Amino acid sequence: MSNPISYVLQRMDKHPITESWGAVAAFSRARLNDVLLEQYKQRFSALSFVPLFNADVDHEDHIRTRSVLRKIEFGPPLLSFANASLKNSTAQLTFPILAGVYRRQSPLAENLQTRFIIDASMGYSLVVNVDLKLVTGEIDRRGRVTLDLAEASSFSCNLGGEDEHVNGLITAAMQGWFKRLPAHQGQFELGMIDFSGYSALSPVSFTILTQPAPGANVLGADNYGDGAVLTFIQLRANTDPGQIPESFPYLIPDDLDEDGRELYSATIVVDKAMLGHVRDDNLDVLASILFGTLHKFEERERHTPHDLAVFGNIVAVPPLYTIDSPTTTVPAGGSVKFTLRDQAGEEVQASKWYARSRQSHLAVGDGQIGPDGFYQAVGLEDIGHHSLTILITAELDSDDGKETHRVTTQLIVQFEQVQIAPRVGVFAARTPIALSAAMPGGDIEWSLLGEPRGQLAQTNGHRNSYTAEKAASRRQLTVQQVQATGSQQRMSTLVMLNGLQSMVIDPVRATGLKPGEVVPLIERDPELLPDARRRWKLIGPGTLDGEGNYIAPSGEEQGASVVTCELVENGVVLASGYSLLEFGEAQLVEEGSWVRLTSYTITVPGGTEQGARGELLRNGFQSLRLQVVVETEPVDGKYYKLTEDERATIGLTIKQDKQEVDSLNDHENPSGGLDAADKRKWGTRRVANRFDLVYSQLAEALPVRSEEATVRQDLYLHTKERAGQATTFYSMFMAETGGTYKSDDNSGSVGSTIEITPKSPPDFGEQDYSWRYVRVEGSTGQPNDPGDPAFDYNLVTLDYWILKLIKSRFETIEFLARNESDPHISTSMIRWESQNKNEVMFSFTGSIFRDSEAKDADKWKSGVPNSVPIDFDENLSKLMSGREELKSTVFDDAFEQGTLVITNHRVMDFLYVGGENATRDQLSRSIVVLLRDRQGNAHYRRFAYRGATTLGHRNYIEHTLFTPV
Known part of the structure; x- marks a missing residue:
C-alpha cells in the first residue's frame, strides 16, 4: 500500500x-535500526555489550535429553x-545470532546427539516484544526513548529448529537470563528529546506510541514490519498535554529517489496554534530531537x-574518526588492513592500534596489529574457539596532547568459514528438521x-x-544424507529414530577421522539375540570391510557416515544399532582456562588506610574511583586471564546485606549519576562523568607482576546515602x-573490602561567591558608588554581572520556575525606571554560560572573536521585536568559562508597555537558576533588580539563595 x-x-x-499536542514526531524503522547498530558497536568500548549466552536446557523427557x-x-x-x-508502545526486536555452539544430547543414549556450529548467515535469531519507555536525566534534561530487555516479553527462538517444544524451552531460558541483565547491558536507546530549552516551542514532555506502516502487518508484504515510533510532544506553550488518538495518519512518505532510496525517514508536525511562536523560521522542537552522537534530524522540506x-x-553524522576495513570476517590465520579516516574520508595515521579478543583467555587470541593498522589473526592451532570477536581500537592523540580520540570496530575470526547445521542430526522421524x-x-x-527418504522444502538458500x-x-x-553446494560442499547426515536403539555399536561416535583412518566396529553386547543374523550396512562415504572395519574416505571430503x-x-x-563416523573436519583444540585466582582486590586509589577507605559527597553526581584487580594462577606454565565477558x-x-550495586545505564551521558528522582542510594558507572573525582587520578606505579594473567577494571561510585553512614563493599564477578x-575472603586484609562514608555537600554562603560587574559598553572603569555619574548617568550601557564560585567553578546551569503554581520559566528580566505611561528608560537582562557538553557547545569553537550570541528569553523578542540590542554577542575579554554572567542592558528609548500584558508580567519577575559545580554540588540562586523604590534600582542586580519548594 503506497503512502x-x-x-x-x-x-x-x-x-x-496533532490531537492538541504541540508537536508530533514520527521516526521510521530503517533509520532507527541504523541508530541501534551504531549504539551496538559503541557499547564494546564501555564493556556494556549483551553478554554471551550459556545454558543447559532440559527437554523434560524420559531420557533426560538436553540442549547445551x-x-x-x-x-x-x-x-x-x-x-x-496505537494502543501501546510495543515494538518487536530481532537479535540475529552471530556465533556459538549448539549440542543436543542425552546421558542415557550416547549416540542421540545433534550438534552444529552457528554462523551469522544461517538465520538463527531471538525475537522479543519490548515496550518503549521514557527516561529523563536531571542534569542534561533529555528524555530518552529506551528499550529495556529485562522487561521484554513474547520471546521466540529458532535454535531448536522445527521442534517447537525445544524452542519454547530454550526461549524460556533466554527470557530468564535477559531479566537478570544489568541495565547497562540490557537497555538500548532509540533517541532523545531535549527538555533543556526555554522557548515556547521547547519540549517539556512526550508520550510514545508505535505504529505499523500501511500494509506492513501483512505477512509476506514487501514492507512487512515497517513502521514508526510516534512521539506526541507537549511544548512549553501548551498548558496541558493532548489526547491519545485511537487512529492516526501514517506520517512518513514512502517516495523514493532516482536510486530507489527512501526520500524521507522522519516527519515532525507542529500544531497550527503554535506557529505564532516561530521566529526566523526556527523551530526549537526540531533542534531538540537527538539521536545520540552519530545521527541527527535533517530537514528536507516544509508544508x-x-x-x-x-x-x-x-x-x-560522521564521527570525528572512523575505522574502515574491506571485510568484517577473516579465517584463522588471515589478515586484514584497517584504516583510520577523518570526517572527510581521508586516511590519518593513528597514534596507536589495539586488538583484543572478546572470548580468549590467552593473549595469543588477540592476534597482532601493527602501527599501520595491519591485523594478523591468530592461527588455527591457537584460536581455541570456533569463532572470536576481535575488538579493533584506534587511538589518535590531539596535537596538544591533551585529548585522545578513540574509536572501536569489530572483526570476526572464524576457525572454519564453511559450516553446515547440523553436521549430524539425530531426531524422531515424525518431526521435520x-x-x-x-x-x-x-x-x-x-x-x-x-x-x-524424504524431501527438502526448497533447493536454494542458506x-x-x-x-x-x-x-x-x-x-x-x-538415514538420509543432504548436501549443500556453494563455493564448497558440505554434507549433513540425518539419523531418524523410532525410540532408543536396543543394540549398541562401539564406538558409538568417532570424530575427526583422518583420510584412510581405520575404525574397528564391534557389538557392545554380543550375547544380544546371539542366533540372529547380523546385517551390516554403510551409508555414506568410506568403506566397510568384511571384518567390521570402517575406513574413512581419502581426500579432503568432510561429512559423516x-x-x-x-x-x-x-x-x-528385531533390533538395530548404529555408529556415527565423522571425517575430514578440522579438529579444534579448545583453549584452556584459568582455574584459581592468585589475588582479587578492590581499593580506593588515593583513599586512606592503603586505599581501604574513602569519602564521597552524597549529591549523586560526584564520583569516587575504585580499582579492581584480578590475577589468576598459571596453569601448566600458561597465564590465562579473565575474558572480556x-x-x-x-x-x-x-x-551488610549482600545487595549488588546497580550499574547505571548512562555511560554515554557525560552528566550522568543518581538524580533527584532516582530512589537508589548507590550506583556505579564504568566511565567517569564530567565532574571532578574525589581524589585526583595520579600516575600509578608500574605493576610488579606480569600483566598476562591480570585484568584491571575501574568503577566509579555515586551515592545519595545518608551522610556519615559508612558502608562496606566488596567486588564480585561471574566466571564463564x-x-x-x-574479593572478600573474610580475612580483613587490605584489598578484600572497602569502606565508603558519604559526606554532606557544603553549605554555601555569600562568602563562597564572587559577585562583581564589568562595564562593557557606555563608559570605562568600574565605579562602586551608586551615585557615580560614570555608572548611573550613562543612559545607554551594557554591564556584565559575573557570578563566580571562589573555590571551584560552575559546570552546568538550569533555569527554573519560581514555584509549582507558576510553571513559567524566565531567562531574562526587565525593569522600567517607573511605570509612567511615557517612561522610556528601560533595562533588560540576558545571560552567558558555557556548558561544554550542551547541544550548542560548538558555537564557542568558531574561532571568530566576540561572535557568540548572548542568550535572551524568547519573550523579549516579542516585547522588543526588531531591537538590535537582542543581537548582542559575548565580549570575550570579559567572560570566563565556569562563571555565570547576567548581562544588564540599559536603553533610553523603549516606551513603557501598559495594560494587560502577560509577556511583560512574566519578564518582570526575578530569575531562578540551578548551577552545579565541578564537584556536582547544587547551587540554587535567585537574581533580581533592586527594589523599585531604591535609587538606581534598574542599574543593579543582586543574587540571593533560592530554596526550591
Whole structure:
C-alpha cells in the first residue's frame, strides 16, 4: 500500500491532526535500526555489550535429553512494527545470532546427539516484544526513548529448529537470563528529546506510541514490519498535554529517489496554534530531537496544509574518526588492513592500534596489529574457539596532547568459514528438521544423496528443512544424507529414530577421522539375540570391510557416515544399532582456562588506610574511583586471564546485606549519576562523568607482576546515602563457567573490602561567591558608588554581572520556575525606571554560560572573536521585536568559562508597555537558576533588580539563595 507525500499532505489538509499536542514526531524503522547498530558497536568500548549466552536446557523427557548452548553471541537488534498498535508502545526486536555452539544430547543414549556450529548467515535469531519507555536525566534534561530487555516479553527462538517444544524451552531460558541483565547491558536507546530549552516551542514532555506502516502487518508484504515510533510532544506553550488518538495518519512518505532510496525517514508536525511562536523560521522542537552522537534530524522540506509538516531524514553524522576495513570476517590465520579516516574520508595515521579478543583467555587470541593498522589473526592451532570477536581500537592523540580520540570496530575470526547445521542430526522421524549452511560467495544449492527418504522444502538458500517420508516412522532407523553446494560442499547426515536403539555399536561416535583412518566396529553386547543374523550396512562415504572395519574416505571430503547393524530373524528386524563416523573436519583444540585466582582486590586509589577507605559527597553526581584487580594462577606454565565477558561482570556488592550495586545505564551521558528522582542510594558507572573525582587520578606505579594473567577494571561510585553512614563493599564477578568469585575472603586484609562514608555537600554562603560587574559598553572603569555619574548617568550601557564560585567553578546551569503554581520559566528580566505611561528608560537582562557538553557547545569553537550570541528569553523578542540590542554577542575579554554572567542592558528609548500584558508580567519577575559545580554540588540562586523604590534600582542586580519548594 503506497503512502506518497501527496497522500500524507492530503490527509492533513485543512484540519488539525496533532490531537492538541504541540508537536508530533514520527521516526521510521530503517533509520532507527541504523541508530541501534551504531549504539551496538559503541557499547564494546564501555564493556556494556549483551553478554554471551550459556545454558543447559532440559527437554523434560524420559531420557533426560538436553540442549547445551555455549557462547551464543547476539548481534545488533533490529526493530519491527508488525505487531505495533496505537494502543501501546510495543515494538518487536530481532537479535540475529552471530556465533556459538549448539549440542543436543542425552546421558542415557550416547549416540542421540545433534550438534552444529552457528554462523551469522544461517538465520538463527531471538525475537522479543519490548515496550518503549521514557527516561529523563536531571542534569542534561533529555528524555530518552529506551528499550529495556529485562522487561521484554513474547520471546521466540529458532535454535531448536522445527521442534517447537525445544524452542519454547530454550526461549524460556533466554527470557530468564535477559531479566537478570544489568541495565547497562540490557537497555538500548532509540533517541532523545531535549527538555533543556526555554522557548515556547521547547519540549517539556512526550508520550510514545508505535505504529505499523500501511500494509506492513501483512505477512509476506514487501514492507512487512515497517513502521514508526510516534512521539506526541507537549511544548512549553501548551498548558496541558493532548489526547491519545485511537487512529492516526501514517506520517512518513514512502517516495523514493532516482536510486530507489527512501526520500524521507522522519516527519515532525507542529500544531497550527503554535506557529505564532516561530521566529526566523526556527523551530526549537526540531533542534531538540537527538539521536545520540552519530545521527541527527535533517530537514528536507516544509508544508502547511493546516498544521506545519516538516519532512526530513535521520542522517548519520560522521564521527570525528572512523575505522574502515574491506571485510568484517577473516579465517584463522588471515589478515586484514584497517584504516583510520577523518570526517572527510581521508586516511590519518593513528597514534596507536589495539586488538583484543572478546572470548580468549590467552593473549595469543588477540592476534597482532601493527602501527599501520595491519591485523594478523591468530592461527588455527591457537584460536581455541570456533569463532572470536576481535575488538579493533584506534587511538589518535590531539596535537596538544591533551585529548585522545578513540574509536572501536569489530572483526570476526572464524576457525572454519564453511559450516553446515547440523553436521549430524539425530531426531524422531515424525518431526521435520531445520537445515542451515554458511559459505563465502553466492547462493547455496541443496540436494539429497543416495536413496531419498524424504524431501527438502526448497533447493536454494542458506536455510532449508527436511521432512522424512511416512515409511520412516515405521522403521527403527532411517538415514538420509543432504548436501549443500556453494563455493564448497558440505554434507549433513540425518539419523531418524523410532525410540532408543536396543543394540549398541562401539564406538558409538568417532570424530575427526583422518583420510584412510581405520575404525574397528564391534557389538557392545554380543550375547544380544546371539542366533540372529547380523546385517551390516554403510551409508555414506568410506568403506566397510568384511571384518567390521570402517575406513574413512581419502581426500579432503568432510561429512559423516553411518554404519548400521540390524539383527534379523526370518526376515524380521528385531533390533538395530548404529555408529556415527565423522571425517575430514578440522579438529579444534579448545583453549584452556584459568582455574584459581592468585589475588582479587578492590581499593580506593588515593583513599586512606592503603586505599581501604574513602569519602564521597552524597549529591549523586560526584564520583569516587575504585580499582579492581584480578590475577589468576598459571596453569601448566600458561597465564590465562579473565575474558572480556568475565571482566564486564565485575561489579560492587554491599557486604551488610549482600545487595549488588546497580550499574547505571548512562555511560554515554557525560552528566550522568543518581538524580533527584532516582530512589537508589548507590550506583556505579564504568566511565567517569564530567565532574571532578574525589581524589585526583595520579600516575600509578608500574605493576610488579606480569600483566598476562591480570585484568584491571575501574568503577566509579555515586551515592545519595545518608551522610556519615559508612558502608562496606566488596567486588564480585561471574566466571564463564557460571561460578561467582568475590574479593572478600573474610580475612580483613587490605584489598578484600572497602569502606565508603558519604559526606554532606557544603553549605554555601555569600562568602563562597564572587559577585562583581564589568562595564562593557557606555563608559570605562568600574565605579562602586551608586551615585557615580560614570555608572548611573550613562543612559545607554551594557554591564556584565559575573557570578563566580571562589573555590571551584560552575559546570552546568538550569533555569527554573519560581514555584509549582507558576510553571513559567524566565531567562531574562526587565525593569522600567517607573511605570509612567511615557517612561522610556528601560533595562533588560540576558545571560552567558558555557556548558561544554550542551547541544550548542560548538558555537564557542568558531574561532571568530566576540561572535557568540548572548542568550535572551524568547519573550523579549516579542516585547522588543526588531531591537538590535537582542543581537548582542559575548565580549570575550570579559567572560570566563565556569562563571555565570547576567548581562544588564540599559536603553533610553523603549516606551513603557501598559495594560494587560502577560509577556511583560512574566519578564518582570526575578530569575531562578540551578548551577552545579565541578564537584556536582547544587547551587540554587535567585537574581533580581533592586527594589523599585531604591535609587538606581534598574542599574543593579543582586543574587540571593533560592530554596526550591
